[in-house]
Amino acid sequence: MAQRIAGGLRGRGLPGRLIAFAALLATGLSAAAADVLAIVPDVSEPYRAVLYQIVDGMRRSASVRLVQIPSGADPGQPALTVEGERVVIALGGTAAQAADALRTRLPVVAGAVVAPTGMPPLPGVSLETDPEALFKHLTALLPTIRTVHWLYRPERSGWMLDRAQAAARHSRLKLVVVAVDNARSAAQRYQEILDRADSQTDAVWLSQDPALIGADSTLPDILGRAWARNIVVFSGSVQHVSHGVLFALYPDNTAMGENLARLALAHAGGAPFTFEPNRELQSAINRRTAEHLGIAPELARYDLVLPAR
Structure with missing residues (x-):
């Protein structure tokens, strides 16, 4: 780059000292450190x-x-x-x-x-969806919901517990939390919850933890029971929506990276920064599940509508 600039200036008949300065400037620009x-x-x-x-x-x-x-x-x-x-x-x-x-x-x-x-x-940003965003979306879509059931594995998601409870209070929801260790215990507790849930006031926040949710085992049973009793199930995984979960808020990877770099640079400048859930999100909804539940969402507001027609 320095040679191209210097050569271009030399072709214009500029003094050698100015040419040398231009070459030095170009070299400095090319060697500038990244942020x-x-x-x-x-x-x-x-x-x-x-x-x-x-x-x-x-x-x-x-x-x-x-x-x-x-x-x-x-x-x-x-x-x-x-x-x-x-x-x-x-x-x-x-x-x-x-x-x-x-x-x-x-x-x-x-x-x-x-x-x-x-x-x-x-400090950093998790791939887990911000509970506050999920609950806000839930109550806007279904104002009658009063109770959310959440199964989680403390080893993976325990750091989100306080945030989830605070987000539920902010949305005037009761968060019923159950700690489980494996897919077998999770399947049993999901069955108990879905068998007694009230379709008008209860919803299930489905874990994204693969140790608790098996796509070929636990998930079909959960969604089958929810479908039979008209129970709302939502998630932070777009893959869950493809299987029949009503809606999900999932990472917008590019926007998440932009925000991560901005927060990191601010942190380098002295700003406080902890480990946070992801707030840069896209939305997906299952059209067939919404119709089954008697919900008429504004589909144009979603980034992804499944199943595609």
């Missing part, structure tokens, strides 16, 4: 696409130097270097482990993970 060092693991699809959509969003808020590491890499290998960046954003658990060695040099922020990671836990 963010982004670390991503080398993973297969579809997770790879998610990570790079997040990185594309980060580039809307900041200049980014991207480093890819092997998915199963030893946390200390390969050695990561800092080239003048202001903050590190590690996408995924493997990347967060690899970035641990940089925590004495730069602030490190986590993304594309579900639960807090690192010791002490890194």
Whole structure:
């Protein structure tokens, strides 16, 4: 780039000193440090696409130097270097482990993970949907709902418990929380809840935890029972909507990356930042389930309507 600029100036007959200054300026611009060092693991699809959509969003808020590491890499290998960046954003658990060695040099922020990671836990943005957004959408769509049932595994989702309870109070909902450890106990509790739920006032917030919800086992039973008794089931997973869940709010990966970079840079400047649920969301609704429940949502307001006609 420096040669092209200097050559162009030389062709205009400008003094050599000015040409030399232009070349130096161009070299400085090309060598300028990025704002963010982004670390991503080398993973297969579809997770790879998610990570790079997040990185594309980060580039809307900041200049980014991207480093890819092997998915199963030893946390200390390969050695990561800092080239003048202001903050590190590690996408995924493997990347967060690899970035641990940089925590004495730069602030490190986590993304594309579900639960807090690192010791002490890194600030960042979860892939889990913000409960407040879910409850707000639920009550706007179904004002008669008064009680939400949520099964969760403390190991994965315990960090969201206080947020979920506060969000429920804000939406004037009663949140009935049940801690479970595995898919078998979850299936039994979902059965109990759906057998006694009131279709006018109760709804089920379906966990995104694959250890609790099996797409080939637990999920069909839940949705079959909910369909038979007209119980509203909602989620943070767009895949659940394709199976028959009424609606989901799920990550807008690009917008999430843009927000993550903005928060990370503010954190590098001294702003407080904790681990937060994702608030950059898209919406999906199952048209067939809505019709079965007698709901007439404004379909144009949703990013995705399933099943597609």
